[in-house]
């Protein structure tokens with residue numbers, strides 16, 4: 001299994017995830033290709049976040065293999081782990097910003113941790129990332145508590161982009177945003193993916209996001225990925241959950257506005 005040969009940045013094979021006796025994933029396979037914007041959907045509690053955590057090494061699988069950038073996550077050496085961390089950005093569901101740090105310090109923190117760049121360079125790079133996600137310089141010295149939900153998400157995204165990753169993980173990035181804010185955030189993610197060639201792994205419940213920006217959608221049900229396809233292909237699926245999801249009232253509304 002070589003990431004370079006297949007151009008898969010992520011390869012999950014036969015994943016088994018458990019908490020005690022509770023099986024979350026069994027025989028789960030998933031490929032994520034370089035440059036792809038992948039939406040990950042599934043009912044509440046189907047294990048989307050657990051899958052994300054397993055791929056980034058925060059949860060050890062009970063079975064199967066996960067490779068990222070061609071490194072086996074389970075058997076990664078310290079150097080390989082560092083490589084994975086440097087090439088990956090994560091926007092957690094709650095933003096996970098440091099409340100005592102300013103916006104600038106939050107965005108700079110991965111560079112402080114992972115590079116030996118001079119302080120001035122780090123500050124300039126952090127300022128660039130903040131501008132890239134559409135925040136004004138006035139935000140630099142604000143603390144997270146002073147920001148709106150949408151601004152916090154943007155700061156979280158700027159921090160996820162801090163080390164110029166090739167791959168970003170987003171856990172429900174538009175949750176809690178109003179429809180206009182969510183659409184703007186979708187546009188931003190798509191633009192970053194197009195401009196920077198970013199590969200995106202995005203957990204979402206937001207049908208509009210799937211239609212607006214995802215190249216492919218992976219559906220989690222019955223403890224594994226039952227389909228990975230375009231939204232148009234999924235609309236034709238016979239699986240009951242997929243049918244309900246895409247062809248129920250909210251799905252039809254999203255199709256109309258796409």
Ligand SMILES: Nc1ncnc2c1ncn2[C@@H]1O[C@H](COP(=O)(O)OP(=O)(O)OP(=O)(O)O)[C@@H](O)[C@H]1O
Nearest residue numbers: 019024042043044045046047048049050051203205
């Ligand atoms: N640390 C943990 N200890 C025990 N069980 C856990 C732990 N983390 C997650 N789970 C369980 O794993 C299952 C999947 O959780 P997960 O958060 O991945 O679901 P999800 O698909 O992301 O759900 P949602 O869409 O509601 O965010 C749930 O039943 C949850 O209770």
